[in-house]
Amino acid sequence: MKNSASHTKLSTKNLCIGYADKTVASGINLNIKSGELIAVIGTNGSGKSTLLKTIIGELEAKSGEVFLENEKIQQFSAKSIAEKISIVLTETHFSKNLSVEELVALGRHPYTNWLGILTEDDKKAIKNALALIDLTDKAKRKCSSLSDGQLQKVMLARALAQDTSLIILDEPTTHLDLYHKVFVLKLLKQLTKETQKAIVFASHEINLALQLCDQIILVNKGEVIQETPEKLIEDGHLEKLFPKNLIQFDAETKNFKVV
Amino acid sequence: MKKVATYLLLGIILLLIALLINVSLGSVSIPLKDVIKSFFNQEVSNDTWRYIILEYRLPKAFTAILVGSGLALSGLLMQTLFRNPLAGPYVLGLSSGASLGVALVIMGSSFFGGIAAGLFLSKWTLVIASSLGSFLVLLAVLGTSFKIKDTMALLIIGLMFASLTSAVVSVLSYFSPSQQLQQYIFWSFGSLGNLSWTELSLLFLFWCCGILLSIFCIKNLNALLLGEKYAKSLGTNLKQNRFFVILATSLLAGSITAFAGPIAFIGLAVPHLVRQIIPKNNHLFLMPSVLTGGAILMLFCDSISQIPGSELTLPINAITSIIGAPVVIWLLVRKKKLIF
Numbered sequence: 350m351k352n353s354a355s356h357t358k359l360s361t362k363n364l365c366i367g368y369a370d371k372t373v374a375s376g377i378n379l380n381i382k383s384g385e386l387i388a389v390i391g392t393n394g395s396g397k398s399t400l401l402k403t404i405i406g407e408l409e410a411k412s413g414e415v416f417l418e419n420e421k422i423q424q425f426s427a428k429s430i431a432e433k434i435s436i437v438l439t440e441t442h443f444s445k446n447l448s449v450e451e452l453v454a455l456g457r458h459p460y461t462n463w464l465g466i467l468t469e470d471d472k473k474a475i476k477n478a479l480a481l482i483d484l485t486d487k488a489k490r491k492c493s494s495l496s497d498g499q500l501q502k503v504m505l506a507r508a509l510a511q512d513t514s515l516i517i518l519d520e521p522t523t524h525l526d527l528y529h530k531v532f533v534l535k536l537l538k539q540l541t542k543e544t545q546k547a548i549v550f551a552s553h554e555i556n557l558a559l560q561l562c563d564q565i566i567l568v569n570k571g572e573v574i575q576e577t578p579e580k581l582i583e584d585g586h587l588e589k590l591f592p593k594n595l596i597q598f599d600a601e602t603k604n605f606k607v608v
Numbered sequence: 609m610k611k612v613a614t615y616l617l618l619g620i621i622l623l624l625i626a627l628l629i630n631v632s633l634g635s636v637s638i639p640l641k642d643v644i645k646s647f648f649n650q651e652v653s654n655d656t657w658r659y660i661i662l663e664y665r666l667p668k669a670f671t672a673i674l675v676g677s678g679l680a681l682s683g684l685l686m687q688t689l690f691r692n693p694l695a696g697p698y699v700l701g702l703s704s705g706a707s708l709g710v711a712l713v714i715m716g717s718s719f720f721g722g723i724a725a726g727l728f729l730s731k732w733t734l735v736i737a738s739s740l741g742s743f744l745v746l747l748a749v750l751g752t753s754f755k756i757k758d759t760m761a762l763l764i765i766g767l768m769f770a771s772l773t774s775a776v777v778s779v780l781s782y783f784s785p786s787q788q789l790q791q792y793i794f795w796s797f798g799s800l801g802n803l804s805w806t807e808l809s810l811l812f813l814f815w816c817c818g819i820l821l822s823i824f825c826i827k828n829l830n831a832l833l834l835g836e837k838y839a840k841s842l843g844t845n846l847k848q849n850r851f852f853v854i855l856a857t858s859l860l861a862g863s864i865t866a867f868a869g870p871i872a873f874i875g876l877a878v879p880h881l882v883r884q885i886i887p888k889n890n891h892l893f894l895m896p897s898v899l900t901g902g903a904i905l906m907l908f909c910d911s912i913s914q915i916p917g918s919e920l921t922l923p924i925n926a927i928t929s930i931i932g933a934p935v936v937i938w939l940l941v942r943k944k945k946l947i948f
Contacts, residue, residue: 405841407837407840426843427840427843427844427845428843430843431841431842431843432843434841435841436837436838436841438837438838440835440837442691442835443833443834443835443838444691444833444834444889444948445948446883446889446948447833447889448889451888451889451890452834455830455831455833455834455838455842456842458827458830458831458842458843458844459842459843461827463824463827464823464826464827464892465826465827465830465890465892466892507834511842
C-alpha cells in the first residue's frame with residue numbers, strides 16, 4: 350500500500366459547474382481521499398452527473414479549480430489522467446460481441462504499446478481484476494450472454510484493470526434489484542478497504558449510501574456539501590432534500606418514510 | 609491466439625487457391641500447370657496463354673485482391689468508428705461523390721457542349737473525375753468532422769451528402785441522351801478488368817497508404833469498441849483518431865472507386881462474415897482477417913462473373929451482392945441474431 354489512508358486523490362476549490370447559459374452549483378470544495386467510499390446524492394436534475402462530468406473533464410468548469418493529487422488537472426495529459434481516474438458509466442453502447450476478458454483487457458489501454466499488445470504485467474492485472482470481482486469463471490463468455498448486473502460487474506472489473514487510484518461511477522445500481530444493489534455497493538466498499546482506492550459514485554439509493562459510505566456529497570438547490578453520513582443527518586440536511594408532502598426523513602431510523 | 613493464427617494461415621492458403629482458380633478461369637481455358645509455370649516465369653506451352661495470364665488475368669486478379677481487401681477494411685473501419693453494423697465504406701458519401709464526378713464528365717457533356725465530349729472517352733478522365741468527386745466529398749466530411757462532436761451526426765451528414773449527389777446524378781441522367789446514360793451505367797456496374805500494370809501500381813500505392821494509416825489506428829479502434837465516452841476516458845484523442853480513420857477509408861474506398869467503379873456489398877458484409885468466424889474482436893487480428901476475407905470473396909465473385917468457358921462477363925457489382933447477400937442472410941439466420 351503505497352498511499353496512506355489520508356492521501357488526497359482529488360479535490361476542488363471554489364468550483365462552479367454548469368452549462369454555457371446556466372450555473373448548476375457553485376462554491377464547491379471537495380476533498381476525496383484514498384480508501385474512501387463516497388456517494389453523490391441529490392434529487393433528479395440537481396446536478397450530480399454535471400458534477401461528476403466536470404470532475405472527469407467531460408465538461409469544462411465555469412470557474413474554480415479541480416486538483417488531481419494536489420496538482421491542477423489541466424497539467425495532466427489525457428493519458429496520465431487515464432492512469433489516475435477510471436470511470437463506469439450507465440450507458441451500455443459498447444460492443445456486446447466482446448468477451449468478458451477482452452472487455453476487461455481494454456482497461457489496460459493507457460499502459461499498452463502503440464499496437465495495444467498486452468504484456469505479462471497487463472495480463473496479470475486483468476487476471477487480478479477478474480478475480481477481485483469474482484468473474485474468473487465467466488472470462489470467456491460473451492457480454493451479450495450476461496445480465497445487467499453481471500455487465501455492471503464486468504465494467505467495474507475493467508475499471509479495476511485500469512489500475513487507477515480513483516474510480517468514478519455514474520449510478521452503478523440503476524436497473525438492479527435491491528439484492529444486487531446492495532451486492533454492488535458492498536463490493537465497492539470492500540474494494541476501497543482492500544485496495545485503498547477512492548471510489549465516488551452518483552446514486553439515488555440514499556438509504557443504502559447512508560449505511561455504507563464514508564462520506565456523502567449532497568447536491569441540492571445549487572449547493573454542494575461534503576460530510577460524513579452522521580454529520581449530514583445531525584445537521585438536518587436530508588430533511589430539506591425533498592418536498593415534505595410525500596416523504597420525510599426520519600433521523601432516528603436513518604430512513605426516508607412515506608408520509 | 610493459436611486459433612487466430614490457424615484461421616489466418618487457413619485464410620492465406622484459401623487466398624492462394626482462389627487466386628489460382630481465378631487466373632486459370634476465363635473465356636480461354638488454360639491448364640493449371642501452365643498457369644503455375646507462368647507465375648514462376650517458366651516456359652509455357654503456348655505463348656498466347658502466357659500473354660493472357662501476365663497482361664490480362666493477373667492484373668485483374670491483383671485488382672480483385674486490392675479492391676476486395678481495401679473495401680472490406682474500409683467497412684470494418686467505418687463500422688467501428690460509427691459503432692453501427694450498417695456502416696460501410698461508402699457511408700460518408702464517397703461513392704456518390706465519385707458517381708457525381710463521373711456523371712458530370714459523361715453526361716454533363718451534353719450540357720456543356722463539345723468541350724468535354726472529346727475527353728470522356730479516356731479512362732483517365734473518368735479516374736480523375738471520380739477521384740475529384742470523392743475528394744471533394746471527403747473534404748466536406750472532414751471539415752464537418754472538426755466542427756461536429758457527435759459521430760452519429762457525422763454519419764447522417766455523410767448520408768445527406770450521398771442523397772444530395774445522387775439527386776444531382778438523377779437530374780443529369782434524366783436529361784442525358786441514351787448513349788451517354790448507357791456509358792454511365794456501365795461505369796456504375798464496376799469493373800476489375802480494365803487496369804494496366806501502371807494503374808495497378810498507383811492503386812497499390814493508395815492501398816498501402818490506407819493500410820498503414822489503419823495500422824496506426826488499431827489501438828484506438830479497440831478502445832472505440834467501448835463507445836466514445838469510455839474511449840476518451842482511456843486517454844484516446846477522439847478527434848485525431850476520427851480524422852485518421854476517415855482519411856484511411858477515403859484513401860482506400862476513394863482510390864478503389866476511381867479505378868474499379870462503385871462496388872457494393874463487400875465492405876458492408878465481409879466484416880460481419882469474418883466476425884462470425886474469427887472469435888476475436890481485437891483489430892490487430894480482425895484487420896488481417898478482414899483483408900484476407902475481402903480478397904478471397906472478391907476473387908471468388910470475379911471468377912463467377914467471367915462465366916467459365918464463355919466470352920460473357922457479368923457486372924461485378926451485381927455478382928458481389930447476388931453471391932454475398934444470401935451467405936450473410938444464411939449466417940445470420942443460423943446464428944439467430946447479430947451481435948455487434
